[in-house]
Amino acid sequence: MALARVARLPASAALPYALRRDTTGAAAREQALAAFRGAHRTTTVAKVLATASRVATRKRPVAALNGVAASDWFCFDAKDDATEKWYPQGLSCGSDAGLSSPSAFAVSWYWKPDPTAEPERGIRVSFLNVATLRYAHVLLVEPDADGNPTPINVHAGGLVWYKNLLYVPDTTGGLRIFDLRDLSEGGLFGYSFMLPQSDMWRCDPALGARFSFASLDRSADPVLLVSGEYLTSGTGRVVRWALAADGTLAADADGTAVPVDAYNSPGQKIQGAVSYKGRWYFSQSGGTGANDRLLTALPGQAVQERKYPKGPEDLTVWRGKNTVWTVAEKPRGRVIFGVPL
Structure with a gap:
């Protein structure tokens, strides 16, 4: 299929992506979250990065790159590289978050086991300390009525880390929000760390919006959150919302966050x-063959194509290094890698 030029769409194209904070049962959810907080000792991303026990490797020869001129790359350990139970999807970085030190990445994964053999474990986020090459997994959970952590069964196809918040797209639901100030020492499924969902912005499911991935544009003022849809045929949409100073979606007087x-x-x-x-x-x-593609374009101009490894997922920009990064999802070819903008 020929590539289409990227063009701004009429305002009506963004309306299905209008979001409202989910207030249904808000009091009960806040009570459940409070119970979770009371039962678990909190920690910080800095402590997770400082004490992480898994070890990544940097710039190790990787067949999966297959000739891609990467500026830099990081490989997961052998177990995470080969597992067919967890698949990496979303990617964000400390540059998005405003983290000055240490440099870091955050990667979302979804659980894909044999459902008849193992219980659902939901989604997790890996925080990678670029300086030490150490990383740790954090299980994302939703507290039940008693504050007990339960798995979240979504695809987690994207990830945005901005200030204290993580945004995780819910394909047909909208955006799930996790406040890193609730990051806790964990225990579910043997994980050392857990992070409970604290909020959600929902779309109108009847309008057909899809939240397949997410990213951040920190070159804009105000900062913009980006999301878009994966389609197996035709061209989908990408939309952008303004973020408020505290990192939340900027909403109008009616409490609706309308894409800009x-x-x-x-x-x-x-x-x-x-x-x-x-x-x-x-x-x-x-x-075709062993490569996928990175496409770049200014609106209205011809699209440029670059060779990419198989299985590229979410994108993020590391501003200080002027690089755009992705994570490849295929088992035995999982790598976080950056190429020049």
Whole structure:
């Protein structure tokens, strides 16, 4: 399929992506969250990064890159690289969060076991300390009525780490919010750390919006949160919302967060997208042979194609290094890698 030029869409194209904070049962959810907080000792991302026990490798020769001119890359340990129970999807970095030291990445994974053999474990986020190459998994959970942690069964196809918040897309529901000030020492399924869901912004499911991935545009003022849809045919949409100073979605007087704009993506099977200084970047799966594609374009101009490893997912920009990064999801080819903007 030929690539389409990226163009701004009419305002009506963004309306299905209007979000409202989920207030249904809010008092009960807050009570459950309070019970969770009371039962678990809190910690910080800094402590997780300082005490992480898993070890990544940097710039190790990796066949999965298959000739891609990466500026830098990081490989998970052998167990996480090979597992077919967890698949990495979303990617954000300390540059998004405003973290000055240490440099870090955050990666979301979804659980994909044999459902008849093992219980659902939901989603997790790995925090990687770039300086030490140590990383740790944090299980994302939703407290039940008694404050007990329960798994969250969504795809977690994207991740945004901004200030104290993590945004995780829920494909047909909207955006789930996790406040890192609730990061806790854990115990569910043997995890050392857990992070409870604290909020959610919901879309109108009847309007057909899909939240397949997410990223952050920190070159914009105000900062913009980006999301878009994965489609197996045709071109989907990418939309952007303004963020308030505290990192939450900027909403109008009615409590609705309406996207500031919407664009068409350049083709089908878009796995991630990010905008930066007016240019769009898209990861696209379904390429021929051993490679997929990174697509870049200024609105209205011809799309440029770059070779990418198989299985690219969400995108993030590391501003200080002027690089755009993704994570490859395929077992035995899992790598976080960056290429020049």
